[in-house]
Amino acid sequence: MATVDIRDVRKAFGPFEVLHGVSVAIADGEFVVLVGPSGCGKSTLLRMLAGLENITSGEIAIGPKVVNNVPPKDRDIAMVFQNYALYPHMTVFDNMAFSMTLAKAPKALMEQEVNRAAKILGLEQLLQRFPRQLSGGQRQRVAMGRAIVRNPQVFLFDEPLSNLDAKLRVQMRSEIKELHQRLKVTTVYVTHDQIEAMTMADKIVVMNGGNIEQIGAPLELYDRPANVFVAGFIGSPAMNILKGTVANGSLRTDDGTNWPLPTGLKNAKEGPAVYGVRPEHLRIDGNGGIPATVQVVEPTGSETQVLMKIGSQTMVGAFRERVTAKPGEILPVRPDPALVHLFDQQSGQRL
Amino acid sequence: MTVTTMTDWTRARPQPNWLARLFDYKPFLVVACLTPALGLLLVFLTYPLGLGIWLSFTDTKIGRTGEFVGLDNFEYLLSDPQFWSAVFYSVFYTAVATFGKFALGLWLALLLNNHVPFKSLLRAIILLPWIVPTVLSALAFWWLYDPQFSIFSYLAIDILHIRKTPFDFLSTIWPARWSLIAANIWRGIPFVAISLLAGLQTISPSLYEAALLDGSTAWQRFRYITFPLLLPILAIVMTFSIIFTFTDFQLVYAITRGGPLNSTHLMATLAFQRGISGGELGEGAAIAVAMIPFLVAATLFSYFALARRKWQQGEAND
The missing domain is CATH 2.40.50.140 (Nucleic acid-binding proteins)
Structure with missing residues (x-):
């Protein structure tokens, strides 16, 4: 587990700047939700944190270490993608064990770790299935299982629930929150759904147009929105x-x-x-x-x-x-x- | 004065005429739709194939209707070293050329799947060897392999000064065989590269990102993600490539005509030489028919390799 420090981070694609100096301090074990309308730069920020996009200027530190030039695999993070990114040709077990396979971990350890994660998520019965044979919610869980097996310092979630139907979304929402309370791993979660943000976060970062509008606890944002944007964005029906x-x-x-x-x-x-x-x-x-x-x-x-x-x-x-x-x-x-x-x-x- | 109301008027039900009724009649429709396709297949596929097989059991010569001679043609071929040399070279040619095409084609597809400048232009250029008529590219290779004017010899002798004598590409057995294989590889790469590139583009980039975060090296991403996901397409393309290469005729016929010493005859060129140039239609047909078991084997390979893999089964609700 680790703190995450984002200091005055900017991102430009060519001449077009999409993040205009963003700073967020995330405490150890905190569940932080980045929320904002489409195109506000929240996913870009998450991908920069993961190392999938490079940082134009500013600094990102995981724990005490600045990771600007650290490749993704050495950042000790695990990410759950919006489309889950499960390897279609591998069983659930192999999907979850993939990071350990790459690291040439001993078989016994691999089984122990995968079974631990499968138990947490209730996937024990599905380990020999292929992703195509799973329902949306099960795939979602496998994607999380893959992240849990990594035992990372930080979990990253990129709109993980947007491919699920409304009912399942509510269920997975509480499952993810419950998982976080159990594992207590620092988590950064991106969503455009303010209800997801309100219900899950310890701390919400509201973003708009490449800027941070407000950072605060969910009810703080609800009770004392810092500006008209946050006032209109948080709360349903809108203010x-x-x-x-x-x-x-x-x-x-x-x-x-x-x-x-x-x-x-x-x-x-x-x-x-x-x-x-x-x-x-x-x-x-x-x-x-x-x-x-x-x-x-x-x-x-x-x-x-x-x-x-x-x-x-x-x-x-x-x-x-x-x-x-x-x-x-x-x-x-x-x-x-x-x-x-x-x-x-x-x-x-x-x- | 009468008032016309809606109830007085009934919509006339259109009565279909005999033609419309005929086309509504299912047996007629089935026959009408199948006839053109079946006709074409019979005239252009089944008849020539059947005729070829029939000829292989006769002693037909050009200008003489043959008689049924049973397996005589095949018995003769079994003891004909030239036939066995053609079988050997056909298999060797197919194996080496397919390997070369896939090694280079896959490499090229992987390169083109990255972000490279002028990507679409490069793709168009890569297709060129395939678009050019085979005979034309064969002529170009013939020129490249020319004993006197070969550009390779010119480069080696006059520019690089690493040789004193010109290369001997086509006048001795093994150099000629390898030269033809090189020409075939050059021609076959585009088909493989473009097909595999299409396959590569169906692989979701997020799989690579996930693998990147899982700690993979570039080689591991190829070994565990790209290759297994490309395998279904690879199998199809390879089947086609094997069939095309095994039945190749134009390149060999245009460059060496089977020479030197008949060492570069493929089964197809040998069949042509015996059957058409030599006039022994029955014998030529027998050589051509002898290719069938090899092609059936390739098709069976495709049948099993193309069978849906276990991970491809099930519902895809994504």
């Missing part, structure tokens, strides 16, 4: 974002609705600002609520999501209570001032 002007202790949107300022920011500087309120922080309130026209009602059982129009803004509300309103009816809503967010309109940073 409602309103543009308006702060005046007289409230925010007034261009179409004339008034929104209460966050509790701690009653005296915020007057002027243009961006207001954010999560759907689940809107309450139905008959007394003095802001009138919202119901457009679509989506009951999911545990909560009801309502798509509604306030002024000219389309907003989403998520209510624990059952909403019986029909489309076209007026629903009075009120945000919880303790849970709303205010951002600078120019920089997008949190106020």
